Amino acid sequence: MPAGNRHLIVALVAVYALVVITIVAAGIGGIMLVDTVRGYVAGEGYYSKAQKGAVIALESYTHSRDPADFAEYRRLMAVPISARRARERLEDPARPVAESHALLEAAQNHPDDVAGLAWLFRHFGETAMLAPAIAIWRDADAKIDALDETAGRLQRAVRSGGSEAAIDAHRARILALDAELTAFEAAFSESMGETARRLGRLLVFGIGGLGGALALLGSGFGIHVMRRTRAAADQIGQREERFRHIAELSADWIWESDAEHRLCFLSDRIEEVTGMPKKTFLGRRRWEIGGAECAPGWAAHAAAMQGHESLDGFEYSLPDAGGSRHFFRLNGKPIFAADGHFVGYRGTGTDVTAEVTARREAERRHELLETVFENLGHGISVVDADLRVVLFNRLFLDLLGFPADRFAPGDPFEAFLRYNAERGVYGPGDVDELVRERIALVCRPEPHRLEHAGPDGQVVEIRGQPLPSGGFVSIYRDVTAERRSQAALEASERRTRMVIDRALDAIVTIDAKGRVLEFNLAAEAIFGRSRRDVLGLPIADLVVPERHRARHLAGFARYLETGESAIIGGRVELSALHADGTEFPAELAITTGAGDDAGDEAATFIGFLRDITRRKRAEEARRRAEERLWAFLDASPEAISFKDDEGRYIMCNKAFERTVGVPKEKLVGLTDGEVLDWEPPYLEAMRRHERLAAATRQPVRQERDHVDPDGRTRTFAVTKFPILDDGDDGDGDGGIAGIGSIAQDVTGLKHTETQLRQAMKMQAIGQLTGGVSHDFNNLLAVVLGNLELLREQLGGGPGHDLAERAMAAAQRGATLTRRLLAFARQQPLKPQAVDVEALLGEMADLIRQSLGEAIGLSVRCDAGLPPCFVDMAELETALLNLAINARDAMPGGGELVFEASVAAPGALAPEVLAPGDSAPGNSAPGDSAPGNLAPGNLAPGEVGTGTAGHDTAGTRHDGAAAPGHLVITVRDTGSGMSREILDRVFEPFFTTKPVGMGSGLGLSMVYGFARQSGGHLAITSEPGRGTAVALWLPTAAGAPGAPGAPGAAKQAGAEWRAVDRRSGPAGARRGPARPARETTRSRP
């Protein structure tokens, strides 16, 4: 409704209401006024009655003079007086109207009228309606005052007992006044009546006029309202139509539901949209229709309906008859009645199937896009025309190192650049400047590409593409790994190229047709051809010697056809052709490679060729060196052999062949057990030895006795050493490839060692003994000298015998000392030619006496013994000593044999004379027990003493007469001696005899004598079988410088030492003789 109309209507209604109110008020007021006036007029009676009553009471008083009457008068007179006072108060506008109410009541007015009267008089008192009445009243009041004044005088006259006359006068006055008053009363009433009538008329006319006005107004208003209503209805109709049109345009249907949510209205289109008749839905509640409950948000929707809230875009779906699902959207507004109670809903429904489908599709696409976007391997950012980064993905932040909590889509592009500039990504410089530069760089209107080097060495490639709408989209890609791998690949290629070019081997690649594809620097050098010249040419013509070419081509063809090749995948040695036409030995390895592409070069062959000219030479040199080595080894006296790790002989030298008596050809490839007839314990000992060397990986030396093919026992120092397998695997920690063995014949060495030990021991003892002897000699010189002087002085007198005995004792001491010195070879001997046979013969009787009867003595001498060249006295002593020792060894009797024979030439030192040789009761030769070895063999472990440095091995000789020495053997059948005793028998002061039985110097003195004489002493013994002592003495012919000093003998011994044992029997024979003679001759 237009504002103007509304105002007009309001104004009309207001006027209308005002008029109605006025009419009503005027009506009421008028009626009240009239009523009041009438009441007041009617009240005249009261007033009159009071006045009348007062006059009556006063008149009565005049008669009765009764004060009661006067009191009555006063009481009644109060009424008009009160009325007057009320009127006076009402006439004074300053005084409140209410003040007059009590006075009015006192004036005998009805209490109900009091307020109206007061109001009337106050407001209308001076109007034409009341003014005449009031004027009358005011005049009447003057008469009232006069009456009351008269009453007062009367009272005073009564009280003063006034005359009747006076009283009568008063009475008359009273009555006159009463009459006047009554007149006034009548006038007043009339006036009031007139007033009331006027009022009535006024009311009638006023109300009638107003009623007419009202009727006029009402009819005018009604007409206006009617007109306006019609216009409004038209407007509403139009509006409703418009609304419907709009609603039907914006929605598919319109619906309404009542307070119980029952559908009470549906627009027609719902049938069209849903394909179901309206009646399907009408009268049913929303949740009775179904189909919507499943929709998301149903609960909220239902709750909203229950709560009478607006329904805003609730979507749900229903399947149609064809089964395809339709989506609907509902909107609704709650409707409330004027009093606020819920009436129902009114709303619209729309088929949003297309929209939902489209939206879902869009959402799906969006999600897909987002997923793609986020999972894109690249960072991406979109900058709009306002240079705001409206879109970016996580990787963008990660790649460029932007903190995710700091940047959000919509941030200005500059903020990103500034962040980078501030952390120095763009290098040093003013941040603003850098940012500007960068913006200028990326905001160019053409695609661009940048690389961004992150602070941690990361390289990010940035590709920018301007957008048609302005701005640009950038793709960020981490190319760090790519750059690195690219760099690595390039480096790798360079290295590969370098490897190929720097290879010392020729590397040549050919295709399946045999044409050269690759030819490295080494190939150029080796073949003398340049790469440029050979590429594409057939390899066969270039490097294969002509005579091999056909074979080469045939093999190549065969491989291509059958895949069989003798050389591919392996190494062969062949002859290669140099550009200058010469051939050289080469080692070739060929591998196959895939072709460069799938085209005609389906396969390639890579040849690695090495010029092995040098190696061949080296091999030749090594072979020769090996031959030389074996020549050396064959020349070695030591038996050398090698076995593999299974104990089979690989190689041995000639000395080994000789030692084992088996030729090399029969040994190689066989084990000890297979080829040698050694005894199992010996083989086992040797295997233990080898295992020890293998286990310790160290050379292990052991000494072992070995019976050589001649049956002689030798001592070998055998060193077994592991041959470590450090060849193929190259780790140097391989297994044991085999065992090497070096056996050194130490038989002689052992013997010499023993001798040396003995000699040194004896020398030490000798020096000691010599020192002691000297002191003894000095003492004895004094003792003996003085004793001799004493004896002379005593003459034949008393004490002479004592001196004699003392002298004899001192002489024995001197003798002992001399023997000690002799033992120590410090006493000069007096050698002479001695006929041993004669000497033995002479001594036999003496010895027999010493032996006693239980012991038989026999002396055997070879015929034609040469004389020996020794100190005869010492020889006698020595033989005697030996005899006494033998006797002491045979306490139960036995046999003592003296034998003298010429020593076998060269066999100067048969240190051990086997008892079995001649002594009875000995075991047969061949017995393995020690001491039963064949004559002439050295038995290690037995006592072996002899001339210094003499070598026994290999100087054995058959019994031809030897001019050098003769041997006197003293053999007994006594108790014999143990090994321990044998080891010590030559030590001075060593004795097996009970204390006091011997000096312990016997054997050592014999030994010293033998050695000083240029011979030696040998002893062999076996407990329980007896002892044989052989005394070797130089013959007069063989003795060193027969008439010479003892030093000559020593020198001869030294010459003996120099004799080469390999010079054979002849040399051996010559050896001892010649230097001795020469020495002798050289002597003065």
Next chain:
Amino acid sequence: MTDRSTGTPRLLAVVDDNEEFRAIVRAVAEPIGWQVSEFSNGAELFVGLARDFRPELIMLDMVMPEMDGIETIAALGASSVRCPVILMTGRLPLYTRTADQLGRAHGIEILEILQKPVPLARLRAVLGHPAAPGR
């Protein structure tokens, strides 16, 4: 040696660090006409020689302190003194052999080599030997 006919005492030098042995020699030598001078080592002998002591015979021990027999022989050889010497030792014959050869090389007459202990008879024989000097 004392010319027994003239009775002139002959001078004998006994060089030995063993005083008792010197006494024995004196006991043997004096009765047969020797005037004995004792020296305990070679150095003392040369003190005497420096005082114009000229013995007819020197008995020389080998092993002595200060100046031993071999040194004494060498020194004698180097001096102008020429008189026969008898060598004595209770020790290694090596000493006497060396002294023997050394003396011969110097032209000193080594009259005898005595091995201690020396029987008095032998001593007397040597001292009274007709070959002894001083005849």
